[in-house]
Amino acid sequence: MEFWFKEAQTKDLALEVRVTDILHLQQTPYQKLAVIETVEYGRMLILDGAIQCTERDEFLYHEMITHVPLFVHPNPQRVCVIGGGDGGTVREILKHPSVEEIKHVEIDGAVVEASKKFLPTLSCGLDDPRVEILITDGIKYLENTKGYFDVIIIDSTDPVGPAVGLFSAEFYGYAFKALREDGVICAQTESPFANTKLLLKSWNNMRVHFPHVGVTIGYMPTYPTGFWSYTIGSKKVELKANRQVNLSGKYFTKSVMDKAFDLPPFIKDLLNNGQ
């Protein structure tokens, strides 16, 4: 007897993983949530049919979405995470000793609860005293915040359903105002191979507000095409390490940081031709 989970990654592409157990299934007010056990990738969190993270490869995503923007900032103290209810981004932020407080804004409390119960290697930092979890709409939260954060990380789901607004110029404008003067923003912006339109849209929308905008890429086996983009904006500081890179992960290193904004020609061309 065989059980498989199939994700329609695009309308023309699908990934299938063998499943050994379905640990949790829930219809939340926002989405369908599942936690399953897979042979290839360990435990996997799925929202509305899309793989969010797996125990085995999540470090590749969480190290890139966190450490690149946090080393662009010269002294990150207050960090906001929009989305990312699994806790992986918060876990990585906590590795930076300068960070004093993390506001973790997740619209769907069920994601946080499921992750605390089933994904302890991701959610392990959520009870840290520096972390405050706010179960609310990230767009409204940032609209009402002024000049408070050093870094904002948009760890959203795909640009369908509740996350659509998180890729808009209007939202990046709220984020700009919610940041202090050295502020840095980082958003996950999908696969540069499978969803080039979304990457271009986010990049152009971020440039409406931020004077410095760059893209970094990294491996991510369980996401469509196996690699992923992160778009980073800065209000003032240049897009490079603005303090000593004294942290090394399983993937992220000083060397990754040194080349973070040094894009391959095919992605440079994509951005330049899409202006």
Added chain:
Amino acid sequence: MEFWFKEAQTKDLALEVRVTDILHLQQTPYQKLAVIETVEYGRMLILDGAIQCTERDEFLYHEMITHVPLFVHPNPQRVCVIGGGDGGTVREILKHPSVEEIKHVEIDGAVVEASKKFLPTLSCGLDDPRVEILITDGIKYLENTKGYFDVIIIDSTDPVGPAVGLFSAEFYGYAFKALREDGVICAQTESPFANTKLLLKSWNNMRVHFPHVGVTIGYMPTYPTGFWSYTIGSKKVELKANRQVNLSGKYFTKSVMDKAFDLPPFIKDLLNNGQ
């Protein structure tokens, strides 16, 4: 009406792509060969159910398997390609002006013929006067060659069927003897995430003969886990660019070459723990 091709990438993982046409199907003396048209990746060559290359992402693989070893060599003149019947590796080698001759050793002539007919963007270099195509067994060919080549590239299929011997210590020994004194070898060695055993085995087997052995990695969307390893051995020269990197591809750049052997910690750990 929908048509899909499904590749069982491992026993627990599969990739599916939407198919618009089946251009060619053939049982060769060695394997089942198919060329199909897909929406996401353009034309795709499939051998025994495994995706070999697609028009859209092949540059990522062919630029890495070629330019990294060719820039490790101080002056590559004679290059041997074992496998790679689609022609993508030969196309990239021809971009190096120092190269005077390429012996292209492919066991299955049907792969070359199908590529010439259906994949012109890959096979475009196969008629170059510097290229000689030899339809024969690469293992026997190298066993009978002594001190001739500057670079040998093992552009093999997966380690099942006719390609098994291409990952053995015995074969790497033949390659060592077939190289001149500055000689460099490069072999595709599968996904460091899905097939760690094969990468370790190849790395250890190559070290039986070559004093300098390193691994480089790169993106490859249509291969299992979306990233791929290439194991490179050198008889004498250090594993770095040993001449000016004056060539830039769609992915490969001087910057990629500079960091080519600077592996992420999780792959370094894998190699160190598997010794």
